[in-house]
Amino acid sequence: MNNEGYIKTAENVLLHTYQRFPVVLDHGEGVYLYDVDGKEYLDFAAGIAVSALGYGDREYANALKTQIDKLMHTSNLYYNEPIIKASEKLRNASGMDRVFFTNSGTEAIEGAIKAAKKYAYTRDGHAGHEIIAMKHSFHGRSMGALSVTGNPHYQEPFAPMLPGVRFADFNDLNTVKALINEKTCAIILETVQGEGGIYPADKAFLRGVRALCDAHDILLVFDEIQCGMGRCGQMFAWQLYGVKPDIMTSAKALGCGVPVGAFLMTEHVAEKSLAPGDHGTTYGGNPLVGAAVSHVLERMEREQITEHVREVALYLEEKLDELVKDCEFFTERRGIGLLQGIESKKPVGEIAAKALDQGLLIITAGKNVLRFVPPLIIEKKHIDEMAEKLNITLKNI
Numbered sequence: 001m002n003n004e005g006y007i008k009t010a011e012n013v014l015l016h017t018y019q020r021f022p023v024v025l026d027h028g029e030g031v032y033l034y035d036v037d038g039k040e041y042l043d044f045a046a047g048i049a050v051s052a053l054g055y056g057d058r059e060y061a062n063a064l065k066t067q068i069d070k071l072m073h074t075s076n077l078y079y080n081e082p083i084i085k086a087s088e089k090l091r092n093a094s095g096m097d098r099v100f101f102t103n104s105g106t107e108a109i110e111g112a113i114k115a116a117k118k119y120a121y122t123r124d125g126h127a128g129h130e131i132i133a134m135k136h137s138f139h140g141r142s143m144g145a146l147s148v149t150g151n152p153h154y155q156e157p158f159a160p161m162l163p164g165v166r167f168a169d170f171n172d173l174n175t176v177k178a179l180i181n182e183k184t185c186a187i188i189l190e191t192v193q194g195e196g197g198i199y200p201a202d203k204a205f206l207r208g209v210r211a212l213c214d215a216h217d218i219l220l221v222f223d224e225i226q227c228g229m230g231r232c233g234q235m236f237a238w239q240l241y242g243v244k245p246d247i248m249t250s251a252k253a254l255g256c257g258v259p260v261g262a263f264l265m266t267e268h269v270a271e272k273s274l275a276p277g278d279h280g281t282t283y284g285g286n287p288l289v290g291a292a293v294s295h296v297l298e299r300m301e302r303e304q305i306t307e308h309v310r311e312v313a314l315y316l317e318e319k320l321d322e323l324v325k326d327c328e329f330f331t332e333r334r335g336i337g338l339l340q341g342i343e344s345k346k347p348v349g350e351i352a353a354k355a356l357d358q359g360l361l362i363i364t365a366g367k368n369v370l371r372f373v374p375p376l377i378i379e380k381k382h383i384d385e386m387a388e389k390l391n392i393t394l395k396n397i
């Protein structure tokens, strides 16, 4: 069957929750993907900031195959070796102390919310605590994560949300301060806002929020699901700022394609937080994802991926700045490392759709921001190719 045939079937059977690009992807090599008709695409989407090591990576595939042949699943009633190794590596990379593995980003957020609530419950001897989140944030689609997602449009049909969540303005410390009360147990934010339009936190803001949290024994939760795992030029974006959270979430590139997320915390939080019976998952942290996370962390370290990101990102920024200068409806570039966005006065959906014709996969962050989140193994020549393809696309708009 060709693209068209598959798409027709898909539209008959899949629930219509996505406005998909009309492409059926089949396989990949490096930073290129190929559809079932054999057309090649340069990938600046990485499956939404997931496929950090690109495609067709033999070492990654072999690490998974070896584990598949050995053992896939045990449940968390037993220990398994791959996840123990992965946990140690993740602890070293993050400087956090304890980790719980989930199957997705949204579940990592659910866990982080529960961990913060339990910490405050243990301390105060009662429940009923509240959370401060940010406007224009994105933390996931399950009910808890949706409740801290600062986008009324996503929430509206599913009300009521989790009670006791208040929204501050990102990068405006006074609005955070104004929302703090004796019930506040956590402040949650993305170190770099992704879906909301690629907005990096200001250093002074993060430091200010950290100080507020310290003063009031509030837990600081950083959502590093999109901006973490090397994408911003450090393993986790907060490491660029020198502001450490009490709880951190990860997912997306954590397993480079296997469904895995995690929430991590300091020992101080762990001591007063989730205990046996408080939380669980059947799949979470099974041997297969353990092998993937272990391999990804080892590769990123061995290949000094953060250094590569820092270097190649300078070139990407340069090229994107040129595009902004040359295109009348582009207004600004924002971002850190290989998490970049260009703000546009024209709807970006059309640009992303037309880029397909040129063999370029690119995604959006909201209606007005074009998002650049390529595999982290991207090289300068691919950035040149992207700029070329995007320039032709823009001429056709």
Ligand SMILES: *Cc1c(COP(=O)(O)O)cnc(C)c1O
Residues within 6 Å of the ligand: 104, 105, 106, 107, 109, 138, 139, 140, 141, 190, 194, 195, 223, 224, 225, 226, 227, 251, 252
């Ligand atoms: C993608 C994302 C999530 C949700 O992750 P899923 O795996 O889709 O559930 C949460 N937070 C941020 C910052 C994200 O980018």
